[in-house]
Amino acid sequence: MTSRYPAIAPDILALFASRGAPTVDVPVLQPADPFLDMAGEDLRRRIFLTESETGAALCLRPEFTIPVCLDHIASQAGTPRRYSYLGEVFRQRREGGNEFFQAGIEDLGDREIARADARSLADAHALLALTLPGQALKITLGDQSIFEAVLAALGLPRGWRMRLARAFGSAEQLAAALTDLANPQKNGALPEPVAALVADGDRDGLAGHIASTMADAGLSPSAGRTPQEIARRLVEKAELRSVRLSAEAFSALEKFLAIDVPLDRAADALEDFAKSAGLSFGAALANFTARVAAVSAEGLSPSAIGYDAAFGRPLDYYTGLVFEISVGDASRPLAGGGRYDRLLTLLGAKTPIPGVGFSVWLDRIEALRGAAA
Amino acid sequence: MTVTLAIPSKGRLKDQSLEMLASAGLAVSLPGDARRYRARIEGRDDIEIAFLSASEIAGEIGQGSVDLGITGEDLLRESVADWESKAAIETKLGFGQADVVVAVPESWLDVETMADLDDVAAEFRQRHGRRLRIATKYWRLTQQFFSGKHGIQVYRIVESLGATEGAPAAGSADVIVDITTTGSTLRANHLKVLADGVILRSEACLVRSFRTRAASDEALLSQICASLARAVRE
Numbered sequence: 001m002t003s004r005y006p007a008i009a010p011d012i013l014a015l016f017a018s019r020g021a022p023t024v025d026v027p028v029l030q031p032a033d034p035f036l037d038m039a040g041e042d043l044r045r046r047i048f049l050t051e052s053e054t055g056a057a058l059c060l061r062p063e064f065t066i067p068v069c070l071d072h073i074a075s076q077a078g079t080p081r082r083y084s085y086l087g088e089v090f091r092q093r094r095e096g097g098n099e100f101f102q103a104g105i106e107d108l109g110d111r112e113i114a115r116a117d118a119r120s121l122a123d124a125h126a127l128l129a130l131t132l133p134g135q136a137l138k139i140t141l142g143d144q145s146i147f148e149a150v151l152a153a154l155g156l157p158r159g160w161r162m163r164l165a166r167a168f169g170s171a172e173q174l175a176a177a178l179t180d181l182a183n184p185q186k187n188g189a190l191p192e193p194v195a196a197l198v199a200d201g202d203r204d205g206l207a208g209h210i211a212s213t214m215a216d217a218g219l220s221p222s223a224g225r226t227p228q229e230i231a232r233r234l235v236e237k238a239e240l241r242s243v244r245l246s247a248e249a250f251s252a253l254e255k256f257l258a259i260d261v262p263l264d265r266a267a268d269a270l271e272d273f274a275k276s277a278g279l280s281f282g283a284a285l286a287n288f289t290a291r292v293a294a295v296s297a298e299g300l301s302p303s304a305i306g307y308d309a310a311f312g313r314p315l316d317y318y319t320g321l322v323f324e325i326s327v328g329d330a331s332r333p334l335a336g337g338g339r340y341d342r343l344l345t346l347l348g349a350k351t352p353i354p355g356v357g358f359s360v361w362l363d364r365i366e367a368l369r370g371a372a373a
Numbered sequence: 374m375t376v377t378l379a380i381p382s383k384g385r386l387k388d389q390s391l392e393m394l395a396s397a398g399l400a401v402s403l404p405g406d407a408r409r410y411r412a413r414i415e416g417r418d419d420i421e422i423a424f425l426s427a428s429e430i431a432g433e434i435g436q437g438s439v440d441l442g443i444t445g446e447d448l449l450r451e452s453v454a455d456w457e458s459k460a461a462i463e464t465k466l467g468f469g470q471a472d473v474v475v476a477v478p479e480s481w482l483d484v485e486t487m488a489d490l491d492d493v494a495a496e497f498r499q500r501h502g503r504r505l506r507i508a509t510k511y512w513r514l515t516q517q518f519f520s521g522k523h524g525i526q527v528y529r530i531v532e533s534l535g536a537t538e539g540a541p542a543a544g545s546a547d548v549i550v551d552i553t554t555t556g557s558t559l560r561a562n563h564l565k566v567l568a569d570g571v572i573l574r575s576e577a578c579l580v581r582s583f584r585t586r587a588a589s590d591e592a593l594l595s596q597i598c599a600s601l602a603r604a605v606r607e
Binding site: 039042044045159162163166167180188194210213219220225 | 454481489498501516519520521524541542544547563
């Protein structure tokens with residue numbers, strides 16, 4: 001069995017132990033729902049699904065973060081706690097094998113956010129420096145919370161902020177969302193008496209009307225969207241009908257997203273941007289600066305790390321820091337990670353538990369080692 | 374050398390397929406026993422007809438076990454992974470039209486477009502403790518449309534094998550992705566199609582599988598395809 005493990009596995013496990021992250025073992029067979037719930041339906045065609053005799057959907061673990069968090073919740077372990085893992089994950093891939101090794105550390109419950117963020121980055125860097133000695137590592141860092149702070153500071157309506165925050169990290173989706181907001185679609189004409197109720201902003205009247213149409217359709221008013229919820233959004237939407245994203249806000253967002261500087265100059269660049277756009281980041285910038293200091297304290301040089309204001313990772317559970325590490329100009333990252341402060345609550349933790357972690361693709365590292373040898 | 378042409382085994386699709394073949398000069402001589410699933414074309418010993426259900430035809434085309442098939446574009450796109458690498462649509466046949474659409478309850482007055490649905494899906498979990506549920510038998514098309522085209526990730530598909538339009542009232546799903554021809558079933562169930570919610574305008578197609586075969590068979594297939602394409606244009 002052990003021969004299946006990559007040759008570098010013992011070194012990595014020793015590194016994890018020396019960094020205070022004992023190894024946790026999670027089953028290969030996992031309930032499928034948490035993955036589909038967190039990562040989205042799109043994951044369905046990329047995982048190996050099966051069914052238990054009783055009809056429960058199971059899958060071969062496609063990654064470690066969710067199983068490690070579920071295991072933490074189930075064991076009711078105290079926090080803060082660091083877990084490391086090294087094992088196989090299973091995904092349907094067109095290229096490369098369907099089973100490959102990942103390793104990483106999940107850091108749960110540390111309230112010192114800046115320190116934990118920096119340590120996670122340093123953990124990932126140390127792993128790559130150990131397994132790929134002499135290779136130039138390129139770290140790219142982004143921050144979901146800075147982007148959300150810009151949206152809030154621009155005074156954009158809530159619905160728009162949510163839409164843009166969701167698109168963060170995908171240049172394509174962000175461009176589409178911005179275009180939509182600059183040229184809002186005309187709403188269709190509403191039938192009476194709805195149009196009059198909306199014009200009056202009469203939410204209770206609307207909710208009453210919607211409740212009766214739901215009753216006619218045999219829809220439960222509580223099993224899904226409620227009449228009040230629909231009425232609220234309908235009124236909100238009508239209020240936004242005449243509003244469009246201003247040219248100033250649009251250009252401010254574009255200017256922000258274009259920021260791409262070494263991390264040691266990032267705070268200055270953000271402050272310059274804030275000054276020129278006449279807005280304030282509030283606490284988000286202080287947290288950002290504290291993280292830069294913590295990164296230095298971990299022995300990493302901020303001047304050698306890139307901050308890209310538009311950089312995000314395509315998973316909606318990241319809440320703050322996101323990062324990737326690659327070698328040279330390779331498009332595929334060797335390590336990826338980030339902060340996921342809402343994930344444990346979504347997975348069923350009774351109290352909020354902040355978390356940050358990273359994962360490395362050992363198959364990619366092995367390929368590079370093979371090429372170098 | 375014979376090639377196999379699979380056609381739908383029942384209903385209007387079968388009748389219209391037979392008519393189309395007849396007008397292309399390829400009249401099928403039906404077996405005396407209506408329960409038999411093989412037939413011949415009059416005077417053409419080189420073409421074998423297989424009667425299969427339309428969804429089986431899509432599957433067999435994907436496997437390369439029949440050469441040609443008449444089936445719905447929706448079934449081909451839904452049931453064959455990476456279908457473009459396995460088969461090609463030779464001709465759209467002009468019958469069996471149906472749209473695969475996204476439909477929501479009429480009482481969702483605030484939801485007119487996919488962008489609206491994106492907003493609703495994003496907040497759904499926070500409000501209701503679960504993801505927005507979509508009932509459909511078209512999970513591949515749904516995923517491509519929601520995740521691929523509209524960037525909507527946070528929803529769950531509930532597989533529905535019949536009477537999908539009843540799922541919202543039954544409480545098993547919030548919205549549906551289903552096939553509709555006139556929209557009357559949707560209306561009767563108090564559902565409306567989103568303005569940009571047409572995933573696919575499907576119709577019956579002549580489909581050719583890409584498996585390797587003798588040049589003479591290949592030529593024969595091209596000849597059959599050309600005859601049908603001519604018949605469609607006339």
